Amino acid sequence: MNKRNKTPRNENRGVTIADVAKTAGVSIPTVSRILNDKEYVAEETRQRVHEAIRTLGYTPHTQARRLRGGATMTLALHHPIESPHDLSSVIETSYFTGIAEAASEKEYFINFLISRLTPESLLNMYRSNQIDGIILLQVRMDDWRVNLLRENNYLFVMIGRCADLEGLSFIDLDFENAMLLACEHLVELGHRNIGFLTYPQSWHKSGIGPAVRSLEGYKSALNKYGLNSCYREIGLNSVEEGFEGTNDLLQENPELTAIITVSHLTAAGSIKALVQHGRSVPKDCSVMAIGFGGNFASVVTPSLTTLEWSPYEISYQATILMTEKLANKKLPAQQILVPPKLIVRESTKEVE
Amino acid sequence: MNKRNKTPRNENRGVTIADVAKTAGVSIPTVSRILNDKEYVAEETRQRVHEAIRTLGYTPHTQARRLRGGATMTLALHHPIESPHDLSSVIETSYFTGIAEAASEKEYFINFLISRLTPESLLNMYRSNQIDGIILLQVRMDDWRVNLLRENNYLFVMIGRCADLEGLSFIDLDFENAMLLACEHLVELGHRNIGFLTYPQSWHKSGIGPAVRSLEGYKSALNKYGLNSCYREIGLNSVEEGFEGTNDLLQENPELTAIITVSHLTAAGSIKALVQHGRSVPKDCSVMAIGFGGNFASVVTPSLTTLEWSPYEISYQATILMTEKLANKKLPAQQILVPPKLIVRESTKEVE
DNA sequence: GCGATTTCTGATAACGTTATCAGAAATCGT
DNA sequence: ACGATTTCTGATAACGTTATCAGAAATCGC
Numbered sequence A, B: 001m002n003k004r005n006k007t008p009r010n011e012n013r014g015v016t017i018a019d020v021a022k023t024a025g026v027s028i029p030t031v032s033r034i035l036n037d038k039e040y041v042a043e044e045t046r047q048r049v050h051e052a053i054r055t056l057g058y059t060p061h062t063q064a065r066r067l068r069g070g071a072t073m074t075l076a077l078h079h080p081i082e083s084p085h086d087l088s089s090v091i092e093t094s095y096f097t098g099i100a101e102a103a104s105e106k107e108y109f110i111n112f113l114i115s116r117l118t119p120e121s122l123l124n125m126y127r128s129n130q131i132d133g134i135i136l137l138q139v140r141m142d143d144w145r146v147n148l149l150r151e152n153n154y155l156f157v158m159i160g161r162c163a164d165l166e167g168l169s170f171i172d173l174d175f176e177n178a179m180l181l182a183c184e185h186l187v188e189l190g191h192r193n194i195g196f197l198t199y200p201q202s203w204h205k206s207g208i209g210p211a212v213r214s215l216e217g218y219k220s221a222l223n224k225y226g227l228n229s230c231y232r233e234i235g236l237n238s239v240e241e242g243f244e245g246t247n248d249l250l251q252e253n254p255e256l257t258a259i260i261t262v263s264h265l266t267a268a269g270s271i272k273a274l275v276q277h278g279r280s281v282p283k284d285c286s287v288m289a290i291g292f293g294g295n296f297a298s299v300v301t302p303s304l305t306t307l308e309w310s311p312y313e314i315s316y317q318a319t320i321l322m323t324e325k326l327a328n329k330k331l332p333a334q335q336i337l338v339p340p341k342l343i344v345r346e347s348t349k350e351v352e
Numbered sequence C: 001g002c003g004a005t006t007t008c009t010g011a012t013a014a015c016g017t018t019a020t021c022a023g024a025a026a027t028c029g030t
Numbered sequence D: 001a002c003g004a005t006t007t008c009t010g011a012t013a014a015c016g017t018t019a020t021c022a023g024a025a026a027t028c029g030c
Helices: A017-024 A028-035 A043-056 A064-071 A083-092 A095-104 A118-129 A145-151 A175-189 A201-205 A209-225 A239-252 A264-276 A311-327 B019-023 B029-037 B045-057 B062-069 B084-089 B094-104 B118-128 B144-151 B175-188 B203-205 B208-226 B241-250 B264-276 B310-325
Strands: A073-079 A109-114 A133-136 A156-159 A171-173 A196-197 A231-232 A258-261 A286-290 A306-309 A335-338 A341-343 B073-079 B107-113 B133-137 B156-159 B171-173 B192-196 B231-233 B260-261 B286-290 B305-308 B335-337 B341-343
Touching: A017 A043, A028 A043, A064 A175, A064 A306, A064 B062, A073 A095, A073 A311, A083 B094, A083 B310, A095 A311, A095 B084, A095 B094, A095 B107, A109 A156, A109 B094, A109 B107, A118 A145, A133 A145, A133 A311, A133 B305, A145 A156, A156 A311, A171 A311, A171 B045, A175 A196, A175 A258, A175 A286, A175 A306, A196 A239, A196 B175, A201 A209, A201 A231, A239 A258, A239 A264, A258 A264, A264 A286, A286 B073, A311 A335, A311 B084, B019 B029, B019 B045, B029 B045, B029 B073, B073 B094, B073 B310, B094 B107, B094 B310, B118 B144, B133 B144, B133 B310, B144 B156, B156 B310, B175 B208, B175 B260, B175 B286, B175 B305, B192 B208, B192 B241, B203 B208, B203 B231, B241 B260, B241 B264, B260 B264, B264 B286, B310 B335
Parallel strands: A073 A109, A073 A133, A133 A156, A156 A171, A171 A335, A196 A231, A196 A258, A258 A286, A286 A306, B073 B107, B073 B133, B133 B156, B156 B171, B171 B335, B192 B231, B192 B260, B260 B286, B286 B305
Antiparallel strands: A306 A341, B305 B341
């Protein structure tokens, strides 16, 4: 006599380990052992079970495994942006694909946290077992996310870095070095008056790493060569701002023969402004762009000399850092600084 | 006397519903009822339980809920690309953020499938309960993914569309209409010789929608106005290809006064070529670009007149389509065609 | 040939949640 | 005041998997 089922079985459910066990004529744990390549299984049994798996088209239930295993096998990515619309101007597609690819290789899932995140909801991501760890983008020198996660002992990796790095894993663009290389390249070409269109004032004020460190790098590089600084804080995402910023720079120092920007777009604006001032690029003035830029560099006329990083490589690396740490929590923190690659195109030239 | 625990309890585990129940002095199902806002709970009990939840900092275990609930609350996004590196030239960041935002609003997770996907692994995504549904990008007229998922009765939504649309949900760019609008705009400006730089031959051959339909739209538009066609199939992702394609077009028909391209990059190349032929844009020849382009349109000199869609809106919509269908499987298929927006900038002008 | 070891298998509990049911307590109608 | 209804609560099973344990069968040592 059959005991009545209290919770009726879903008719449309998939094939489960129980079905496999029944068809192969073994118990459930035996199937599980075979699925997980445990020792002590008779070869003959293994064959029979695999046969059953094939004919039934069985695949293990991911959710059940995760519940039992105590890990979510899910990572999150967070960028502290106000509106998701704006994200495309800050993050390149390659950032996503690098992370997605690494995660997929390590059999992790990725969740992109786009909407505004509160301290409460950040902690909840961990507490409610939605994620095992998080990758933080756009880290500030003093970042509430870092402080909160550190206090609560939750795992995370930074792309970027904060002030106190004790025991934290990160991978970051070496912006200070980039500014040194940029200035070096220009000085070698004979330039002595080098202007800089840096990140917006708001970025410097809120202590965003690249802003802070690029300006430091610029100043110390000029110092090294005994040159005077001349810079403007401008917006990143329009040709116009580069245009106006360049006009300002030229007004302050008409002797400028080179301009460094931190965005390909503003570099394009810079060229526009210079041309309007009757200066041809690179003949009368050189222009360089630092940062990611995708195909922009070669669209602009003349094509831009740049210092570049690969967002794909960086985000890929960050994800590997994360998964390795999750696989072995005793691993020490890893801290990686990535130098940029100088790509000389048409927009820089020696002083005549 | 305590029965010995066979599987020892993990010491570092989080707060569970059982802990809440114990502190509040009620049973586990009662807490569950309160969490899920079920009826028939005494107000006094509700208060006490909420109090316990607050003091313990309890959050429901997502994985457990999913297992019990029978839904993964996870969607996937798939683009059939060979190498993830190349994805950045095909997909805009906004595509990701639109999906991520919609998913997050509906409390879904997103998994971006980047690596090469086989029919087997695609089915496994569903069978192993990793996802509830998938959003397909770059759908071909005859697409194996569509055929496979349709046969197996798995839920999916297309961005793009295939040939047989019976019962399928999609949202797609109306490329045919776009070509009509482009030609209309140019004809109104007095142009009678309109060239077209279309998608690469491989796209046409493998039946990728925008390629097929834009060429059809071009031909039927010219037909409508009694004009002759003149087009080249070229690569999308470099200025050089636009440059060379334009040279070819001019050789075939030196009378051309307008060129339509399907990529901002090739449009830039087009302008370069025209200038080299001694033709100024837009004075002697107009140039238009169709498609996504981000900030490109305004970087180029002269800035590009375009027909644009918002990838954010489109991917957002696609995700909503998906979640609505999941919430109510009886919903009929939804089919949405999105017209582009004409944005007139500097690169088009009436014929002199 | 017999105890000790090794190899193999299955019963059982557990991961954290929700649905079902039945029973207790409170309220209602007359 | 008493049966019928409504409100509330807890025991139990279930989602699909894996870990632990104990026992059976096979192999080994001498």
